[in-house]
Amino acid sequence: MPVAFIDPPEGHPPSATPVSADAVTLNLGDWQISPTLPGRRVVSYVPWETSRIPWPVRRKLQRLDHILVLSEWQRGLFVRNGIAAEKLSVVPLGFDPEVFRPGPRQRPADAPFRFLFIGKWEARKALPELLEAFCAEFGPEERVELVLHAHNPFIDGFDQEARLRKELKKLKAENRNILCRGDLPLPELVRAYRDADAFVLPTRAEGWGLPLLEAMACGLPCITTNYSALTTFAHAGNALLVDVADFIRVRDPFFFNGWLNWGTWAKPDVSHLRRLMRQVVEQPEKAAALGRSAAHEVVDKWTWDHAATVAMERLATLR
Known part of the structure; x- marks a missing residue:
């Protein structure tokens, strides 16, 4: 055939x-x-x-x-x-196991603990909830940072840094340790995964969740919402799953026609997200072991x- x-x-x-x-x-x-x-x-x-x-x-x-x-x-x-x-x-x-795999990090051993987010800045990715959780849980004096690779090329004139400033102003948290980074070529993307200490994706819904799978393949402990297609490969045995607080109506004027009824998607529980982020910071060895276990599992099943x-x-x- x-x-x-x-x-x-x-x-x-x-x-x-x-x-x-x-x-x-x-x-x-x-x-x-x-x-x-x-x-x-x-x-x-x-x-x-x-x-x-x-x-x-x-x-x-x-x-x-x-x-x-x-x-x-x-x-x-x-x-x-x-x-x-x-x-x-x-x-x-x-994912390609020859590309996305655990490897040496280039950041100093005493560098701040780094959370990594990779994904387009849009309603579905729940960036406001992530920022709320991070800013509420970690003060500016703590050696913890959040790095966002959240540019959205599908929104004309999108400015990631301006959007971040707007959200932080709402939270009265302009002094938090949050960094914006742009799109990366493949070798630098892999380096970004390896240089992070944990990956966080408190999404409302995913059709699959490739960045999450790539992060797991690189050996990162991952925090993500317990909902949608990503639960195919992310479960309580290999990831930290954020509870769903509620299901809310889909609203996104850029990607979902507001005249149509698209149903609902998840609202991640910010309090639970905070606890899980604190957990990986305070128990780094346990978190790293979870990441190593995830890497072994996904390379056997999801290439x-x-x-x-x-x-x-x-x-x-x-x-």
Whole structure:
């Protein structure tokens, strides 16, 4: 069975890509153009984060031949929203173990304890809750810092440092040890993971959570919300999971059309987040052991080779 992969570069019409009429076409780009693609059957890769699929989006999804979802969490969500179970196959993401792995740190041994956040600054990532927790728990006199790699290139004119200043002013915490950093090339990204003491992602929801998985692969103790697809690989045995305080309506004017009902996502418990952050600072050896255990586990289960094997097994069943 021939399989054609389509992930067209910007400006390149996907329908112009030569594909056999008998092929199963795997669309790794915009799933909404799948009905226009050639092939006997088009398989669409569709990540998802919210609890509800608005009816205009659901109608488009129902017209797709077959859908790859990233987790059992997402599969259940889609079925509850009216997508036929037989149209869904679970194919996870992964990481490159030759790149993301434990290694020597370049910071001095007596440097401040460093929390690391990597992700776009948007409502879904719960940066206000993270800043609230950090500023409430750690005073400016403590040798603890938070480093944010939170630029969002999808928001025109986004200024990470200005946004941070605005949030800290709200909290009356302008003097906290919080640093903004920009996007990094791959070698420096790996170094950022290795130079941190803990990774923190108190997200509202994740379609998968690649930075979290990469941090675990690098041996970092990780703090993250106990909700959504990331619980596929992050659990109480290999990470510190933040309780969900509530489920709140999805609101984000940049990425979710406000005229549609996207359902809910999690509100992380700030008090619990504070306790977990304090715990890793006061028990660094125990936290480091958790990180080492996580690295051993994810390299056995969640690499790109594993993901590719699962994908080919799923595609082979399609006729």
